[in-house]
Amino acid sequence: MPSYPLIAYDQASPEVRAVFDDIMATRKVDDVNDFWKALANHPPTLARTWESLKQVMAAGELDPLTKELIYIAVSVTNGCEYCIASHTAAAKEKGMTAEQFGELMSVVGMANETNRLAQGYQVELDERFRN
Amino acid sequence: MPSYPLIAYDQASPEVRAVFDDIMATRKVDDVNDFWKALANHPPTLARTWESLKQVMAAGELDPLTKELIYIAVSVTNGCEYCIASHTAAAKEKGMTAEQFGELMSVVGMANETNRLAQGYQVELDERFRN
Amino acid sequence: MPSYPLIAYDQASPEVRAVFDDIMATRKVDDVNDFWKALANHPPTLARTWESLKQVMAAGELDPLTKELIYIAVSVTNGCEYCIASHTAAAKEKGMTAEQFGELMSVVGMANETNRLAQGYQVELDERFRN
Amino acid sequence: MPSYPLIAYDQASPEVRAVFDDIMATRKVDDVNDFWKALANHPPTLARTWESLKQVMAAGELDPLTKELIYIAVSVTNGCEYCIASHTAAAKEKGMTAEQFGELMSVVGMANETNRLAQGYQVELDERFRN
Amino acid sequence: MPSYPLIAYDQASPEVRAVFDDIMATRKVDDVNDFWKALANHPPTLARTWESLKQVMAAGELDPLTKELIYIAVSVTNGCEYCIASHTAAAKEKGMTAEQFGELMSVVGMANETNRLAQGYQVELDERFRN
Amino acid sequence: MPSYPLIAYDQASPEVRAVFDDIMATRKVDDVNDFWKALANHPPTLARTWESLKQVMAAGELDPLTKELIYIAVSVTNGCEYCIASHTAAAKEKGMTAEQFGELMSVVGMANETNRLAQGYQVELDERFRN
Numbered sequence A, B, C, D, E, F: 001m002p003s004y005p006l007i008a009y010d011q012a013s014p015e016v017r018a019v020f021d022d023i024m025a026t027r028k029v030d031d032v033n034d035f036w037k038a039l040a041n042h043p044p045t046l047a048r049t050w051e052s053l054k055q056v057m058a059a060g061e062l063d064p065l066t067k068e069l070i071y072i073a074v075s076v077t078n079g080c081e082y083c084i085a086s087h088t089a090a091a092k093e094k095g096m097t098a099e100q101f102g103e104l105m106s107v108v109g110m111a112n113e114t115n116r117l118a119q120g121y122q123v124e125l126d127e128r129f130r131n
Helices: A012-026 A035-038 A043-057 A064-078 A081-093 A100-121 B014-027 B034-039 B044-058 B065-079 B081-093 B100-122 C014-027 C032-037 C044-055 C063-080 C081-093 C096-121 D015-027 D032-041 D043-057 D064-078 D083-092 D097-118 E014-025 E032-041 E043-057 E066-078 E081-093 E098-120 F015-026 F034-039 F042-059 F065-078 F081-093 F098-122
Strands: none
Touching: A012 A035, A012 A043, A012 B065, A012 C063, A035 A043, A035 B100, A035 C032, A035 F042, A043 A064, A043 C096, A043 D043, A064 A081, A064 B065, A064 B100, A081 B100, A081 F042, A081 F098, A100 B034, A100 B044, A100 B065, A100 B081, A100 D064, A100 E043, A100 F034, A100 F065, A100 F081, A100 F098, B014 B034, B014 C014, B014 F098, B034 B044, B065 B081, B065 B100, B065 D015, B065 F098, B081 C096, B100 C063, B100 C081, B100 C096, B100 D043, B100 F081, C014 C032, C032 C044, C044 C063, C044 D097, C044 E098, C044 F042, C063 C081, C063 C096, C063 D064, C081 D097, C081 E081, C096 D043, C096 D064, C096 D083, C096 E043, D015 D043, D032 D043, D043 D064, D064 D083, D064 D097, D083 E098, D097 E066, D097 E081, D097 E098, D097 F015, D097 F042, E014 E032, E014 E043, E014 F042, E014 F098, E032 E043, E032 F098, E043 E066, E043 F098, E066 E081, E066 E098, E066 F065, E066 F098, E081 F098, E098 F034, E098 F042, E098 F065, F015 F034, F015 F042, F065 F081, F065 F098
């Protein structure tokens, strides 16, 4: 169970409700994920995290689906079950196919493998990577 | 220094040279990175790793630049200095801009932050992520 | 399920019981956590781990609650669900408030984020950090 | 070398200078760490990261030195050399003694050890940690 | 639940069945683990991963049980619950005793502890490790 | 540079010297690694870590070389440069060949890859791994 009870909308303070309202409006959903209901135990963290995430995940030089793929790559490398589940769901909603997910996993898998090979063999930076 | 001496082309066995030749031909470069010269200490690992990487990083449902961004995301999360340097160089060659790199880092940073918040608050999977 | 069956007090050897007795006496509880019942499958690891932990977590230059906060910070960064749950419970018993936990999580989250930004941008040590 | 050139104050845009000015004023220093000069390559990330860090590291329910200790605990667990160096320096400025650092490391070390023991033995949550 | 539905033998394409057949023949079992049924969602990853694993885990200069112990050591350090469970089962089938597992865990635990102590104290390579 | 100055034998207290003496006698060397000179800044951590390591790395149900291979596997997965260098040197002294190191790295690499594939596809424990 969560470290502290989830805080649902109707139990929430006006400060927390304002964040929940913005999440629902931005994502066009009618409830927020339990992640946000857990963060609501510390309103400044809830507000700051949402503001940052909203800014970072918006379309920019990288499109929203690419950003979700990157998010999944990090979450898988960190082994965060909740984040893998929620961002895989988000990526599917943004159009990710099983084939794209398969390629994503293959790159994540190989990167994790070669990261360790490079470290294990103690390979130093090639001269040209230093200049 | 590396765990075992780097093996340069002219010191390499025919088996190792064949892999080096394929790397240079595929990447259109005239030498291989020191990573491969380190792996050459164990020819089966050299050959297998290159075959896998060539297959995985080829254009598919995800384009090569997107695959490099994913590679960097994993390498940063694992703190692999060599891999960050070599794949950032590779991504720049494939057209990555400083702005795109900045957005990549911002997503990687936020994913690392929220992964830990989700785990720290012990948030369980929402009902709809389980079905 | 655990890799090996948990060993309860009444099934335990005298050697294991002596460790269990010391845990219960030190912590003023009437049973030990399942973590210790699992370690009891390898008595030398059980005894050594408990001796080390008892020494390390005792009051010293850092107070016991601060040590629990540090323990949680590491456990969250490693994604150890069992450790997060048990040490969050221990910290609450030592007086940790929801507000303190919220601040702890906010620092852990930002540290995880900036660790990756520093590594991703390959920032080298400032001259003054080297001297 | 950094992924992108460090941006010094006199090369910086007004937007970046405003952040640098606030860092220097808040920390009462006359230059910013290279970490910030690297982030200056992506002004939105620079501004957002600084705003978040300033908020999170300010005195609250946890005092500033405790927050630095937590920051170090995470940075060590992630193996971020730059962050370990800069936050150890910051903690020393806030009064951390060698003895306190030694206790910090001993807790970080034991937490990393027992995290793996709990996961390796696949210990499930005790009944009372679930309710 | 898995990111994509598990693909059982009788639902699988001939390409996937060929891999499943080889896994079952090599391991002398009459069904494959769910891991492979998940990878079957992306046949190239299924085939490549199995070919690599079969090659890497075969007897060589290291015997199969030693390879399983190494696999467990990595999986525990990464906190991969599925991998810990499946490779601990595989190691038991290859003769691992509870005592050997206990020693494995004790080494994994101490390595995780001292890795962090070395990084936390920022110990540089001794002269003789550099030459 | 280290977080605190290395403490050499002739600067050390009798308490620290006793540990250094035991390390040198046990390992049959005439100086201790810098790791121990760093830990000497906190004598209780120095003494406890050495006692634990001496016990854990001694021959038991697993032989000393196998224990070194496991140590390297963990250190590579954690990206601890110092530990990789020092334990690779120790393993070579105990007879590890380049071929054995190559197989070790291939297992470490594949384990890191498949750990992430299992987590990425969110594979749940097979029924038989739960009983």
